[in-house]
Amino acid sequence: MHLASAVDPQLADLSNKLIYSAMAVYLIAMFCYMFEWTFGSKGAVAVRSIEQAGLAETVAAAETRAAKKVTVTVASAGGGTTTLTRTALAGEGATVVTSGRGADEEDGPGAAGSSEKADLSGRIAVSLTVLGAMLHAGGVLTRGLSVSRWPWGNMYEFSCAFALSMTVAYIGLLAAKKKARWLGLPVTLAVLLTLGVAVSVLYTESEQLVPALHSYWLAIHVSTAIVCGGAMYAAFIGTLLYLGKDTFDRRIAAGLTTGPLGTSASIWRRLPAASTLDKFSYRINAMVFPLWTFTIIAGAIWAEAAWGKYWEWDPKETWSFITWVAYACYLHARATAGWKGRKAAYLAVLAFACYLFNYYGVNIFVTGKHSYAGI
Amino acid sequence: MSKTTTDSELPPATEAAAEEAAERLTTAPVESDGPTGIGVLGWLRWMWRQLTSMRVALILLFLLSLAAIPGSLIPQNGQNQFKVETWKTQHTTVAPVYEKLQLFDVYSSVWFSAIYILLFVSLAGCIVPRTWQFVGVLRARPPAAPRNLTRMPVYAAWRTDADAETVNAAAHALLRRRRFRANLAGGSVAAEKGYLREVGNLVFHLSLFALLGGFAWASLASGTGGKLMVGGEGYSNTITQLDDFTGSRFYGTEDLDPFYLKLESFKSSFQTKGDQIGAAREFTANVEYYAGSDASKLAKGTIEVNHPLEIGGSKVYLIGHGYAPVITVKNAAGEVVYTGATPFLPQDGNLTSTGVVKVSDYGDKDGKKTQMGFSGFFLPTAPLSFEGTGPISLFPGDAAPELVLNAFAGDLGTDSGLPQNVYQLNQKNLTQLQQDGQPAKARLKPGQTWELPDGYGTVTFERYTQWASFNISHRPGNEIALAGGVLAILGLVGSLFVQRRRIWVRAVALPGGGTLVELAGLARSESAKIAEELAELAVDLQDDAPATDEDPATDEDPADPGSPADPGDAAGNPVDVPESDESDEASAPSDPAVPADQNSKE
Ligand code: HEM
Numbered sequence: 013m014h015l016a017s018a019v020d021p022q023l024a025d026l027s028n029k030l031i032y033s034a035m036a037v038y039l040i041a042m043f044c045y046m047f048e049w050t051f052g053s054k055g056a057v058a059v060r061s062i063e064q065a066g067l068a069e070t071v072a073a074a075e076t077r078a079a080k081k082v083t084v085t086v087a088s089a090g091g092g093t094t095t096l097t098r099t100a101l102a103g104e105g106a107t108v109v110t111s112g113r114g115a116d117e118e119d120g121p122g123a124a125g126s127s128e129k130a131d132l133s134g135r136i137a138v139s140l141t142v143l144g145a146m147l148h149a150g151g152v153l154t155r156g157l158s159v160s161r162w163p164w165g166n167m168y169e170f171s172c173a174f175a176l177s178m179t180v181a182y183i184g185l186l187a188a189k190k191k192a193r194w195l196g197l198p199v200t201l202a203v204l205l206t207l208g209v210a211v212s213v214l215y216t217e218s219e220q221l222v223p224a225l226h227s228y229w230l231a232i233h234v235s236t237a238i239v240c241g242g243a244m245y246a247a248f249i250g251t252l253l254y255l256g257k258d259t260f261d262r263r264i265a266a267g268l269t270t271g272p273l274g275t276s277a278s279i280w281r282r283l284p285a286a287s288t289l290d291k292f293s294y295r296i297n298a299m300v301f302p303l304w305t306f307t308i309i310a311g312a313i314w315a316e317a318a319w320g321k322y323w324e325w326d327p328k329e330t331w332s333f334i335t336w337v338a339y340a341c342y343l344h345a346r347a348t349a350g351w352k353g354r355k356a357a358y359l360a361v362l363a364f365a366c367y368l369f370n371y372y373g374v375n376i377f378v379t380g381k382h383s384y385a386g387i
Numbered sequence: 388m389s390k391t392t393t394d395s396e397l398p399p400a401t402e403a404a405a406e407e408a409a410e411r412l413t414t415a416p417v418e419s420d421g422p423t424g425i426g427v428l429g430w431l432r433w434m435w436r437q438l439t440s441m442r443v444a445l446i447l448l449f450l451l452s453l454a455a456i457p458g459s460l461i462p463q464n465g466q467n468q469f470k471v472e473t474w475k476t477q478h479t480t481v482a483p484v485y486e487k488l489q490l491f492d493v494y495s496s497v498w499f500s501a502i503y504i505l506l507f508v509s510l511a512g513c514i515v516p517r518t519w520q521f522v523g524v525l526r527a528r529p530p531a532a533p534r535n536l537t538r539m540p541v542y543a544a545w546r547t548d549a550d551a552e553t554v555n556a557a558a559h560a561l562l563r564r565r566r567f568r569a570n571l572a573g574g575s576v577a578a579e580k581g582y583l584r585e586v587g588n589l590v591f592h593l594s595l596f597a598l599l600g601g602f603a604w605a606s607l608a609s610g611t612g613g614k615l616m617v618g619g620e621g622y623s624n625t626i627t628q629l630d631d632f633t634g635s636r637f638y639g640t641e642d643l644d645p646f647y648l649k650l651e652s653f654k655s656s657f658q659t660k661g662d663q664i665g666a667a668r669e670f671t672a673n674v675e676y677y678a679g680s681d682a683s684k685l686a687k688g689t690i691e692v693n694h695p696l697e698i699g700g701s702k703v704y705l706i707g708h709g710y711a712p713v714i715t716v717k718n719a720a721g722e723v724v725y726t727g728a729t730p731f732l733p734q735d736g737n738l739t740s741t742g743v744v745k746v747s748d749y750g751d752k753d754g755k756k757t758q759m760g761f762s763g764f765f766l767p768t769a770p771l772s773f774e775g776t777g778p779i780s781l782f783p784g785d786a787a788p789e790l791v792l793n794a795f796a797g798d799l800g801t802d803s804g805l806p807q808n809v810y811q812l813n814q815k816n817l818t819q820l821q822q823d824g825q826p827a828k829a830r831l832k833p834g835q836t837w838e839l840p841d842g843y844g845t846v847t848f849e850r851y852t853q854w855a856s857f858n859i860s861h862r863p864g865n866e867i868a869l870a871g872g873v874l875a876i877l878g879l880v881g882s883l884f885v886q887r888r889r890i891w892v893r894a895v896a897l898p899g900g901g902t903l904v905e906l907a908g909l910a911r912s913e914s915a916k917i918a919e920e921l922a923e924l925a926v927d928l929q930d931d932a933p934a935t936d937e938d939p940a941t942d943e944d945p946a947d948p949g950s951p952a953d954p955g956d957a958a959g960n961p962v963d964v965p966e967s968d969e970s971d972e973a974s975a976p977s978d979p980a981v982p983a984d985q986n987s988k989e
Contacts, residue, residue, distance in 0.1 A: 220658070
């Protein structure tokens with residue numbers, strides 16, 4: 013008998029402290045996002061979005077400087093207002109008119125509305141989210157360094173990495189200058205929930221791996237699963253908000269004044285348009301689907317090396333398959349007349365529920381060949 | 388103008404059809420519930436059409452994911468027969484119902500098979516016509532421009548002094564340069580790009596057949612055997628020497644890949660502290676082997692979890708391990724009647740192991756024929772006392788190894804000729820040895836000897852080694868499935884990331900002089916890029932078709948017409964811009980400036 017290779021207890025300890033600090037920072041960030049939503053409701057709800065305002069400015073600038081700018085106009089399907097959503101530089105004298113779905117409705121101005129105080133709060137929240145993500149990344153990194161391996165060998169580590177992929181996705185969207193600050197509150201909430209479960213229920217000390225996980229497929233298969241999970245979570249948030257906003261629009265059309273479940277109309281008004289939310293989640297899901305396919309195939313290759321059969325209907329495999337088919341179903345629904353919109357969104361929610369069940373449900377309640385040390 | 392005629396001369400009905408075709412950007416089947424004729428044939432055709440519709444594909448997919456659920460929650464025969472049996476004894480009322488519903492064999496059940504077979508029939512019925520249709524699309528020209536371009540989702544227009552024919556030709560060349568398939572006919576240019584989307588989609592769906600084929604081939608031509616070996620033991624891969632074997636239609640006992648394999652030694656290590664104490668950290672089987680029958684090719688190798696060894700067409704996987712105490716039994720006369728290592732089977736995570744030793748040629752003090760059997764526990768890390776817990780191991784590593792034995796004498800039943808379980812004693816004709824009115828029992832450390840009661844001789848626990856069990860698997864068809872998987876991913880990437888789109892350009896001479904240039908584009912709704920693409924194209928086209936001043940009065944002097952701050956221009960060349968016109972909204976041709984019909988496509 014010989015001893016397993018060493019663990020650096022100091023680094024492992026540092027990792028725990030970093031994760032806790034990250035959680036504290038995320039918590040403050042979440043409060044700031046909440047302030048943003050609260051203060052934002054005080055200011056008059058601006059119907060024109062920031063982007064529109066920006067465009068109007070551009071147009072104005074174009075007019076005064078007579079720059080060679082062409083504005084791409086999008087006419088709303090309702091036939092009423094024509095809103096400007098895109099500028100494209102073109103030769104002068106050209107008018108590019110776009111009409112069509114996708115921009116029928118106007119995007120809300122964001123959580124801050126027109127309130128400067130709220131906007132400040134939102135900016136602080138974003139900075140805090142970035143800080144939290146840095147601490148969080150440090151926690152994941154030191155955890156891996158403490159045992160000189162990939163830091164996703166058990167459910168605790170997987171959860172930490174999974175939550176990190178979510179914040180990184182959110183920050184990535186902001187960095188790409190996408191209007192995504194409305195995601196801040198639900199994302200920090202989801203991250204805190206995931207980390208909370210991780211540190212309280214799933215926690216396990218930093219240790220070496222069981223032999224079943226001694227494989228470079230751990231790096232490939234599990235890391236893509238983590239990225240997929242984070243992205244699907246973000247898409248899921250988008251889908252839920254889409255359903256809410258769509259209900260809100262219907263309620264308004266029916267003469268009601270509040271959102272679903274009696275929520276304040278001002279919250280829904282500040283969110284992007286239903287179609288924008290829908291497109292947001294579709295894009296992410298469509299982008300993630302090939303990666304998820306890859307994750308399953310990589311898992312099958314690993315299973316072939318570990319157990320001799322690439323597919324054995326092990327509960328984990330089965331639920332990955334169910335998740336995959338559910339997302340395929342959703343993508344099909346989007347391409348099928350009569351299934352777009354809400355029906356497809358329900359499928360997307362169901363598909364993500366399958367992913368979550370595959371993670372928490374199967375790992376904890378169903379025994380199979382997939383083992384995670386410590387849980 | 389070009390001489391070929393198209394839409395302008397078609398009768399209205401055909402024209403409407405052509406317009407519709409121009410607006411379809413997918414070969415997906417069109418939902419139609421319309422009548423398909425009468426009689427049996429009509430019905431059959433209707434059913435086929437339903438089966439191959441997107442809606443039914445969607446429902447079948449949904450059913451497939453639902454149907455896969457029970458198999459993950461109810462124990463399955465194919466995975467763990469033992470668990471199935473235990474479950475059945477625990478749920479005696481529902482078990483027969485479950486049995487009838489094939490819930491213990493979900494993935495080979497009639498209903499699960501029915502769903503995926505229907506799905507694949509639907510898929511075939513969908514893919515074949517779509518492939519033909521797509522070949523047709525590739526061979527035909529891009530659909531001609533609809534008459535009313537303002538109806539398209541993306542639209543641009545301006546007036547120019549350039550001659551219409553020149554503009555059309557320039558647009559044609561421009562689109563070609565941007566690698567569109569473009570066709571100039573009837574005074575307009577029709578162009579299309581992004582066929583990889585459709586290719587990817589077809590490849591993806593076809594690859595599902597490859598996956599299914601790989602699965603089928605594997606289940607028809609594979610076989611697995613099991614073999615447990617104590618350190619130092621070897622075996623030839625034949626049916627007589629394997630512990631068990633499951634073959635299939637095209638891989639039976641006579642097809643076993645010939646090779647020799649010997650377990651030299653087995654090494655394990657475990658976590659010794661912290662909250663994961665006892666968790667396994669390393670398992671390595673050191674082996675010697677040769678493929679075929681040429682013993683001179685003997686080679687050394689290791690087998691670990693995740694690292695199987697491939698020998699002559701089969702892969703050998705490490706699947707289990709445990710301890711094997713080495714015991715020597717001497718009879719009353721002091722003769723060695725048994726010596727050897729016996730594998731004990733682990734019962735828990737700390738490797739509390741049970742096993743039996745059968746001594747069929749014991750004899751006894753009178754020289755009469757007797758047999759002896761020993762059953763007991765091997766504890767790699769024994770507690771100080773068994774009080775309250777019974778014999779259980781505290782840790783899977785061998786920190787304080789002990790062997791606990793009971794002894795039996797009589798008839799083992801081994802001579803009956805019936806196969807016996809080597810891990811169990813048949814106690815029917817055995818009596819347990821007694822000592823001081825109690826069953827005789829001993830706790831032995833390595834090296835210790837137990838003096839059996841009633842002058843039965845001695846048992847010595849010499850030492851212990853480890854055993855390892857292996858799965859010997861022959862599985863063809865993996866390559867087919869893998870190829871299917873890779874194609875599926877590539878196909879998906881094409882299908883989901885490439886946009887198929889159409890662009891039309893039409894330049895017409897206006898009655899009052901000058902030329903009206905119209906550009907329109909159509910893409911699937913998920914794409915916002917088409918507007919930018921069209922704008923870029925418009926910019927480029929204006930090199931050849933400069934917009935005219937509509938209202939020179941409000942003209943302002945462009946500060947720097949050649950300013951390269953133009954992220955939208957893919958070509959990167961500064962756009963040559965004519966006089967600016969601030970009020971082009973107002974003065975643009977009345978027809979195109981305001982979209983007449985904003986209904987979206989799709
Ligand atoms: C075996 C199960 C099937 C799976 C896993 C599957 C999966 C998928 C996926 C993931 C997509 C999305 C790709 C995209 O949007 O382009 C897709 C698209 C599509 N599928 Fe399937 N599919 C299956 C069966 C079928 C069947 C039976 C049909 C025919 C009725 C079909 C017809 C289509 C069509 C036409 C599209 C493209 C729609 C479009 O142009 O956007 N699929 N499929």
